[in-house]
Amino acid sequence: MPTGLWIALAAVVIALAFGAYRAATDGRFRGTHALSASGPDVEGAARPVADDAASVPGTPTAWDEVLASLPEAGLGERATFVQFSSAFCAPCRATRRTLGEVAELVPGVTHLEIDAELHLDLVRRLDVLRTPTTLILDAAGREVTRASGAPRKETVLATLDSVVAD
Numbered sequence: 001m002p003t004g005l006w007i008a009l010a011a012v013v014i015a016l017a018f019g020a021y022r023a024a025t026d027g028r029f030r031g032t033h034a035l036s037a038s039g040p041d042v043e044g045a046a047r048p049v050a051d052d053a054a055s056v057p058g059t060p061t062a063w064d065e066v067l068a069s070l071p072e073a074g075l076g077e078r079a080t081f082v083q084f085s086s087a088f089c090a091p092c093r094a095t096r097r098t099l100g101e102v103a104e105l106v107p108g109v110t111h112l113e114i115d116a117e118l119h120l121d122l123v124r125r126l127d128v129l130r131t132p133t134t135l136i137l138d139a140a141g142r143e144v145t146r147a148s149g150a151p152r153k154e155t156v157l158a159t160l161d162s163v164v165a166d
Helices: 003-025 061-066 088-107 118-125 153-163
Strands: 079-085 108-116 133-138 143-148
Touching: 079 088, 079 153, 088 108, 088 153, 118 143, 143 153
Parallel strands: 079 108
Antiparallel strands: 079 133, 133 143
């Protein structure tokens, strides 16, 4: 077999393997980043928030500072979906619809969409590598988990169930 055919065959196999990997991991919620677990600091570095301080009602978290700078934003009573999206992202529209439906379905859950292009400093601080990226914050404003890609409604509900369990 000629060398060019071997190269073409290898490229197809690599492309199929990468596609299978992306299909298996896209939209799956997994653990959070240690740096962003307490939320971003105003100056740009992550700052630790003590668990006992963040759980006291009325104690401001780093997310409160970020959300105060965004119009019509606020933490949900039980959980908050923070979706990073961009204008020309087709999966972002599907994610917006899915998270909006879940937020309407589950009381005390809020959906907040942030335009990644307009908030590049926040994107960098939170290590958001692509859109859509969805972060789930607990009632205290701490990042619990995140997903890159468009999650399915069943996956969001199952993950949210473990977050808001009383």
